[in-house]
Amino acid sequence: MAESDASVVNVYASDTMLYWDQEMTQPITQTLYQREGESTLYMDHDFTTALQIVPPVSVSETDENTTAELPQNQGFTRDQTLFLIDLMRQHLMKDDSELPRNLAELNSRIKMSRGKKRSFWQEIAAKLQSQFNQHFDVDKVSRKWTTLEDAYKKAVDKYASTGKAPTKFQFFKEMGELIGGHHDVDFPVIGTAKGVTVRRPEAFKQPLMFGNSSTEEELSSPSIAHSSDSESAGPSTLSPPHTSALARKRKRREDITQVMSRVIKECEEATQRRHEEIMGEIKTTNALFKQMLQQSHEQQ
Known part of the structure; x- marks a missing residue:
């Protein structure tokens, strides 16, 4: 033909x-x-x-009159920030690529020469402009992304050192999903809107330590009831107190390990299901598009 x-x-x-x-x-x-x-x-x-x-179409080739009519973006809203994060996700997953495992890998994936990097951020700014009908400065868009990366890294590092969940960085969940649920720091588990994501499964193979809480007190010393029984029954009829405490510690650790193993398995299964759903949607869309083109060709 x-x-x-x-x-x-x-x-x-x-x-x-x-x-x-x-x-x-x-x-x-x-x-x-x-x-x-x-x-x-x-x-x-x-x-x-x-x-x-x-x-x-480069920025220099766009219609200056159209751009001039659009209001200048004065600062990213929540919706605009979420849209920016989603654009980065689409870029990272093009050609069916896997999401990066950490921030270092993410940065290497978007590392480009100066000319290509400028063109890349121009493209991102143009998509933001089309979506929100505002003019987005290319340099400000690039700086916004750098700010998101820095804020996410600080939030993760703080959580790893203090054990306190991030409360100030409102895009923690979305940025965490962007790097595939991994990070360089020893960060075993974090809760998200979709459930619990295991960051470092190997962390659960280490002895579990608890912070200052009633749980630690229960694990580190005999109970009050046991002390009372020891006084009335005498030392010859009971095991040493520290032996009982160690047994309770061991059982508690085994219970927690079993729970974490189940969480890891559920997370892996959920990730696999989501991947299969996405691939199915892509195949269905492509098949539908081909069918429409074929029908159009037959009508001609």
Whole structure:
């Protein structure tokens, strides 16, 4: 079939990716085809549907009058910040990539040359502008992301050192999900809106220590009732007090280890289910899109 006989579909290019939609929210992940000696890309190996690539538009090429009419963003709202985090998630998961395991890996994944980095943040700012009908300064968008990373790292480090849940950083859960539930610090468990996420399963293999609480007092000394029995019955009829305390400690640790093992298993199963759901949605969407294109071609 000649190229002129093929139906044509517009797709939109960023500096690193092709998208089905102009807003660049649906990346093309399927295999594309190309005839030898041609530059045209096709959706199918029969070369019946050609792709017309719309090149990326730089900030200098945008309509200055349109930009001037939009109000200047004066500061990120909660919705705008959540949208920014989701844009970063889409970027990190393109080409079916796994989420990074920690902040160091995240930074390496978005590390680019100066020119590409500028273009990347221009693209992010343009998507924010399209979504919220405000003009977003590229440098401010980049600084906002750096601020989010710094705040998340401080919150995690503080939790690891004090054991107190973060209360001031309101995007802790979303940033934690962005790095796949991992972090460099020894951070066993953290609660989220979706349940408990195990950060370091190997931490549960170490002896469990408790902070200053009534639990510690119960584990470190015999109970009052036991002391009373010791006085009335005499030392020859009872085991040494410290032996009983150690037995209670051991049992408590075994109970906690069993609970944590169950939590780890449930988290792994939930993660796998979510991954399968996402892949199923992508396959369904691609199949539907192909069906629509085929119907359009048949009608022509």
